């Protein structure tokens with residue numbers, strides 16, 4: 044019998060929803076007395092991928108599916124605002140939905156589950172106000188790493204206290220001494236998100252509210268980011284990762300790609316994939332194509348059409364990838380390479396033929412590559428990815444660098460030679476990085492096992508959540 048329930052409010056992008064649902068499942072698996080409702084904000088970035096993902100979760104027959112429900116919130120007539128205004132405008136819908144849930148649960152059962160808290164995405168912090176109205180605590184789910192969380196807190200502090208300006212700093216030779224980083228942080232890798240006129244104020248507003256949360260759930264694990272995690276004091280941080288959607292159904296939905304990989308020798312293939320928004324200009328695509336042809340390595344390359352400028356929008360597949368590639372490229376690479384659209388990334392990284400990954404350094408991609416022991420060559424584009432690339436190359440020494448300071452839409456073109464050098468370094472025999480990543484991958488798996496760091500952290504979180512109930516007696520499995 045469920046005694047307690049949590050309400051999740053993820054940001055309305057596929058990546059954020061998938062991560063939030065995975066966190067929900069982990070909580071439900073460990074605590075049988077908990078049920079979770081995930082509220083889906085009706086933003087224009089909600090596309091068919093999101094709908095089919097939610098449908099597949101609803102149809103799932105996993106042991107937790109009966110205690111996990113989804114509610115799609117109503118769509119507003121107009122959506123003319125910035126993303127931050129959009130989130131604020133959704134508070135009334137969230138409040139209404141939660142009122143309905145608590146009332147209908149109360150009517151349907153005398154022993155109805157008690158609302159014990161909210162778990163909200165980093166981009167949805169105005170929902171803290173709704174949690175306050177219900178008199179329950181609010182936890183934040185932070186979808187990037189602990190070092191970046193520390194960086195946000197530090198930048199917000201020096202902005203508010205010393206008028207720190209990321210744009211000025213980017214062009215100076217100065218370095219920042221960030222409490223969550225061992226090494227000094229140079230201006231040239233200031234992440235895109237902090238240089239954007241729309242994002243930076245939004246980020247500052249959100250960060251100022253972090254301290255109001257009861258706790259911050261971070262998708263990381265102690266062994267990966269111990270220095271950063273220990274540097275974070277307030278509020279309590281729960282590193283409970285890696286939280287990944289490891290359903291390897293890509294094997295079935297992308298048979299042709301997987302069969303092609305089956306035909307390649309072990310560790311021979313470079314995989315290139317740049318996340319849900321990754322795409323390049325025509326000139327940059329040419330340089331990548333040139334490097335791949337010259338490197339002599341086999342490759343699997345996911346190329347995508349640029350996303351519309353809207354926040355959280357994803358890029359899409361080309362109807363015919365030939366339109367974006369140099370003339371004759373596809374004919375010349377027969378037998379050594381394959382160009383695809385959306386990749387079954389998890390299944391690809393799990394495949395023994397894959398020896399290296401050229402990645403934009405989205406946090407989920409980093410965690411997936413570590414999980415499967417595949418080394419990365421970094422090529423950040425957007426958001427906080429330059430920071431993640433810095434962390435992987437300099438702080439953790441787990442990746443080789445193609446670029447750590449690339450920014451999408453900058454004029455800079457990374458040339459064929461530079462990319463080719465990166466590929467050779469990534470794929471070289473006896474690669475030190477591969478060994479280190481494999482060891483970290485094993486640590487990531489151990490972190491989730493009984494007695495592991497993330498397992499324990501989750502136990503502490505559950506205890507904290509269930510403390511809200513009059514009798515604290517959550518039975519763990």
Ligand SMILES: O=c1ccn([C@@H]2O[C@H](COP(=O)(O)OP(=O)(O)O[C@H]3O[C@H](CO)[C@@H](O)[C@H](O)[C@H]3O)[C@@H](O)[C@H]2O)c(=O)[nH]1
Pocket residue numbers: 058186187316317318319320321345384385386387388389404405406407408409411425426427428
């Ligand atoms: O062709 C593709 C492309 C992506 N993926 C999957 O999509 C997810 C992508 O996530 P991530 O690597 O985190 O990249 P983004 O989609 O770019 O994610 C956004 O959200 C992340 C988490 O907050 C941030 O770290 C990024 O900078 C931000 O762009 C991963 O699970 C991939 O396996 C595929 O399966 N196939």
